[in-house]
Amino acid sequence: xxxxxxxKGNEAIAEAAIIAGCRHYFGYPxxxxxxxxxxxxxxxxxxxxxxxxxxxxxxxxxxxxxxxSTGKRVMTSSSSPGISLKGEGISYLAGADLPxxxxxxxxxxxxxxxxxxxQSDYFQATKGGAHGDFHMIVLAPASVQEMAELTVKxxxxxxxxxxxxxxxxxxxxxxxxxxxxxxxxxxxxxEKPWATTGTKMExxxxxxxxxxxxPEALERTNFERFERYKVVEENEVLYEEYxxxxxxxxxAAFGIAARVSKNAINEARKQGIKVGLIRPITLxxxxxxxxxxxxxxxxxxxSVELSMxxxxxxxxxxxxxxxxxxxxxxxxxxxxxxxxxxEAIKAANNGGDK
Amino acid sequence: MKFKRxxxxxxxxGSGKTNIALNLASLLKKQQDNVAVADIDIVNPYFRTKDSExxxxxxxxRLICSPxxxxxxxxxxxxxxxxxxxxxxxxxxxLDVGGDERGALALxxxxxxxxxxxxxxxxxxxxxxxxxTQDADSAIEVxxxxxxxxxxxxxxxxxxxxxxxxxxxxxxxDSLLYAGEIAKKTDIPLLFTTVDKSLFAPLKxxxxxxxxxxxxxxx
Numbered sequence: 001x002x003x004x005x006x007x008k009g010n011e012a013i014a015e016a017a018i019i020a021g022c023r024h025y026f027g028y029p030x031x032x033x034x035x036x037x038x039x040x041x042x043x044x045x046x047x048x049x050x051x052x053x054x055x056x057x058x059x060x061x062x063x064x065x066x067x068x069s070t071g072k073r074v075m076t077s078s079s080s081p082g083i084s085l086k087g088e089g090i091s092y093l094a095g096a097d098l099p100x101x102x103x104x105x106x107x108x109x110x111x112x113x114x115x116x117x118x119q120s121d122y123f124q125a126t127k128g129g130a131h132g133d134f135h136m137i138v139l140a141p142a143s144v145q146e147m148a149e150l151t152v153k154x155x156x157x158x159x160x161x162x163x164x165x166x167x168x169x170x171x172x173x174x175x176x177x178x179x180x181x182x183x184x185x186x187x188x189x190x191e192k193p194w195a196t197t198g199t200k201m202e203x204x205x206x207x208x209x210x211x212x213x214x215p216e217a218l219e220r221t222n223f224e225r226f227e228r229y230k231v232v233e234e235n236e237v238l239y240e241e242y243x244x245x246x247x248x249x250x251x252a253a254f255g256i257a258a259r260v261s262k263n264a265i266n267e268a269r270k271q272g273i274k275v276g277l278i279r280p281i282t283l284x285x286x287x288x289x290x291x292x293x294x295x296x297x298x299x300x301x302x303s304v305e306l307s308m309x310x311x312x313x314x315x316x317x318x319x320x321x322x323x324x325x326x327x328x329x330x331x332x333x334x335x336x337x338x339x340x341x342x343e344a345i346k347a348a349n350n351g352g353d354k
Numbered sequence: 355m356k357f358k359r360x361x362x363x364x365x366x367x368g369s370g371k372t373n374i375a376l377n378l379a380s381l382l383k384k385q386q387d388n389v390a391v392a393d394i395d396i397v398n399p400y401f402r403t404k405d406s407e408x409x410x411x412x413x414x415x416r417l418i419c420s421p422x423x424x425x426x427x428x429x430x431x432x433x434x435x436x437x438x439x440x441x442x443x444x445x446x447x448x449l450d451v452g453g454d455e456r457g458a459l460a461l462x463x464x465x466x467x468x469x470x471x472x473x474x475x476x477x478x479x480x481x482x483x484x485x486x487t488q489d490a491d492s493a494i495e496v497x498x499x500x501x502x503x504x505x506x507x508x509x510x511x512x513x514x515x516x517x518x519x520x521x522x523x524x525x526x527x528d529s530l531l532y533a534g535e536i537a538k539k540t541d542i543p544l545l546f547t548t549v550d551k552s553l554f555a556p557l558k559x560x561x562x563x564x565x566x567x568x569x570x571x572x573x
Contacts, residue, residue: 002483002517002525002528004517005483005488006481006483006516006518007368007484008367011485032399038456039486042486043486108426113426114426115399115426116426175400175401176401177518179518333426
């Protein structure tokens, strides 16, 4: 019998979180991520965990703050408008250096927008997502298997660096079904001497807080925090290169856009066009060095996105004007077709002498 | 397959209900003139019968589904034409019900009329490779929850155990014991096993009542 199961992306996130030791889930339903909550509602009571449907997204993220303070693995999930509501809590988590996993199964926006897939929360996810100087580690899965693997990795990274990790998926990734192997290596548990677990009158009490009474102290924690972010940027960049060895045109795409792009690349290769893909798996830290390296030899870069063009700004920053970077996109819940991407590749090929 | 006037397809989330509903509708159309697929899924936002609207039209099969399917109107709505399933006695229909007990709740709305006429069959679709129904007992648990939610009882079991595009003939063979155990424990007959048509040839001599499926095109 196969060791795989057939799962929706949303279910894979939930089961992987349980395997990673998460026993506390707080959320509020919203399409297209509701299956994460529905799955947790069925599974958590059977394994002694907590599933709680909060009265709002804001309540849910503050429950996450509470459990994270005790050092336990904890998560919440939502979709775009719900993530905006969680913004304040996300900033508080960052200000208190608390590890947690936040899942955003993106839908079209802005505003109430729609329920179809989107990648238009890239800015929100990678540039902080709320007030104050901070970053989240942002992971972008491109298959149901990666939905599961990056969930586990997200918890590990969050614990290791005392940061929130955001799993940035989209509606298609959440709803599609693929076979998944749930056989993971779980990293060793990280010691959390800062957690509020009770002093037993044996140590000074721990304080988890994002309020600083003296501006000098607040400045110092900001500088220290960004030293930690620098280590993340040096050590945790993840990306996939596809057919980049001899590529003359490079596509930049993550998540569902990368899957569509691979189909277009395969077709373009049949037509003799040398095109490849750099797929960022971590959106923060961004694989800037890989794009800078590619810019030394490709004639142009095409950023394929389900947004009005957000990641393209990071690609442009990375290549420092060395090559033109163009956008191939759909927005508002629509997905670029392989044909549309192929047309963009052909246009770049025709005008693409460096 | 011999059809009752109403065939209800229900089961766990993602067990393959929509695909089976569409295939059975094609089969039914060969036996009856007046055929409809009724999508009463109030749970699933994507991958609906609506995706097959064109193909059904070509076959002359009526599609009854919420006007809001595949739009951004995110409310659990039923199509008003749903009553033709119970009221129009000349219509043969396949009902595609939403997953789990939450999806089956919508069926409860027309269940009394279905029960009264008593010319229906209700098929429980199972897939051993889905996470929450991997053994017979958990599949039976979901089955009972659905029956409780809609007020109707299952009359047959369909084994649709698969791993999507990665399904091997052995994966299907390995599921026969599981499907048989569900049938035995519930005393509800295992009617047939379904496989993608590419797996039909290697399995047709090994599995009785094997039925090949055309896959619904994913947009």
